[in-house]
Amino acid sequence: MTPKDITAFQTTFLTWYDANKRDLPWRRNHDPYLVWLSEVMLQQTQVQTVLPYFQRFTQALPNLTALAAVDDAQLLKLWEGLGYYSRARNLKKAAQQLLADYDGHFPQTASELENIIGIGPYTAGAIASIAFEEVVPAVDGNAYRVFSRLLADDFDISQSKARAHFAQEIQPLLPKKRPGDFNQAVMDLGSSICTTKDPACLLCPIQAYCTSYQTGSQLDFPVKTKKIRQKKVQLIALVIQNDQGAYLLQQRPEQGLLGGLTTLPLVALDDLDLAEQTKPQAIQAYFAANYDLALTQVQDLKLKPVVHVFTHLHWTIHLFAAKLGDPQADVAYFPGYFVPKAQLGNQAQATLQKKLLKRANLSKK
DNA sequence: CATACGTGGAC
DNA sequence: TGTCCAAGTAT
Numbered sequence: 001m002t003p004k005d006i007t008a009f010q011t012t013f014l015t016w017y018d019a020n021k022r023d024l025p026w027r028r029n030h031d032p033y034l035v036w037l038s039e040v041m042l043q044q045t046q047v048q049t050v051l052p053y054f055q056r057f058t059q060a061l062p063n064l065t066a067l068a069a070v071d072d073a074q075l076l077k078l079w080e081g082l083g084y085y086s087r088a089r090n091l092k093k094a095a096q097q098l099l100a101d102y103d104g105h106f107p108q109t110a111s112e113l114e115n116i117i118g119i120g121p122y123t124a125g126a127i128a129s130i131a132f133e134e135v136v137p138a139v140d141g142n143a144y145r146v147f148s149r150l151l152a153d154d155f156d157i158s159q160s161k162a163r164a165h166f167a168q169e170i171q172p173l174l175p176k177k178r179p180g181d182f183n184q185a186v187m188d189l190g191s192s193i194c195t196t197k198d199p200a201c202l203l204c205p206i207q208a209y210c211t212s213y214q215t216g217s218q219l220d221f222p223v224k225t226k227k228i229r230q231k232k233v234q235l236i237a238l239v240i241q242n243d244q245g246a247y248l249l250q251q252r253p254e255q256g257l258l259g260g261l262t263t264l265p266l267v268a269l270d271d272l273d274l275a276e277q278t279k280p281q282a283i284q285a286y287f288a289a290n291y292d293l294a295l296t297q298v299q300d301l302k303l304k305p306v307v308h309v310f311t312h313l314h315w316t317i318h319l320f321a322a323k324l325g326d327p328q329a330d331v332a333y334f335p336g337y338f339v340p341k342a343q344l345g346n347q348a349q350a351t352l353q354k355k356l357l358k359r360a361n362l363s364k365k
Numbered sequence: 366c367a368t369a370c371g372t373g374g375a376c
Numbered sequence: 377t378g379t380c381c382a383a384g385t386a387t
Binding site: 038039040041042043044045046047049050084086087090117118119120121122123126138140141142143163183184186187190191196197227228230 | 379380381382383384385386
């Protein structure tokens with residue numbers, strides 16, 4: 001495109017945005033705190049899913065000071081069900097970091113924003129352009145789709161170099177004024193018109209500039225070679241009641257899958273030594289060896305297994321029940337605690353845990 | 366550079 | 377049922 005074409009392209013695109021932009025709660029002002037929070041919530045997550053979480057979160061924690069001081073239990077409760085829980089933990093760390101090292105003010109350039117935990121190249125570009133009008137691209141999945149098609153650019157977006165590559169391609173197309181609106185226009189176009197399957201090219205405001213449209217090759221872009229495989233894992237979830245009728249929950253480590261959340265005690269079948277037909281004995285031995293905890297009456301509840309799929313894992317979970325060998329036994333070596341049935345919902349629950357409780361008929365109502 | 370990290374929805 | 381996708385980042 002010539003400089004003149006680029007100017008016309010920008011004007012056309014921004015005019016379309018002005019007329020068609022979505023009314024989203026984080027677009028009502030350019031408060032960097034709200035822009036930041038929305039961008040983190042939106043990482044790998046759709047707008048419709050984020051909306052109620054954003055509402056609750058901002059109501060409970062309206063600014064950096066509140067977020068920095070929130071206790072972890074409340075933080076996770078606000079995030080429960082949204083997934084990628086390290087995002088929540090990193091938000092709090094970042095708030096503390098901003099208060100301690102930045103006087104409570106966000107740095108105003110993408111380059112500096114990337115030094116904040118949880119802010120990568122995309123989010124840095126989004127905050128810098130939207131909240132501070134820095135002329136930088138925000139290269140996310142929408143940008144890959146829109147610009148790979150616009151430019152018929154076959155760079156493989158599976159490669160880690162892709163982000164830098166497309167940033168370089170996009171930079172000359174960015175308007176000096178309203179770079180944030182331009183980036184948000186890309187997102188709205190990508191979610192409504194320039195969609196993965198069946199893009200609505202006839203409604204596209206920048207169709208005239210789109211190289212792939214001219215050759216009918218829209219669906220060949222973006223090029224993506226990598227495929228994700230889900231590892232299949234069989235597990236057992238245990239319903240263990242003490243003599244007060246409370247249920248044992250397992251506290252997961254801060255780092256890793258479902259970090260910091262509680263679930264029914266889980267054992268991967270890989271971790272059991274004995275053969276399939278002796279599962280109860282194997283579970284008993286496992287708890288004795290790993291947690292110094294004696295279980296009795298371990299039995300298969302023979303319920304339909306709970307299936308839960310993560311990005312990279314496919315879990316099939318069989319529900320078992322058990323009793324404590326000694327009702328007075330302390331569970332000091334077990335990473336968890338007993339919770340009365342009525343209070344099971346008080347802790348932050350991953351969707352997985354909600355499924356387990358429902359299958360075991362332990363949910364409220 | 367590859368892998369870990371959630372969930373819900375579309376087809 | 378299986379597969380892929382959706383405003384990515386940390387390690």
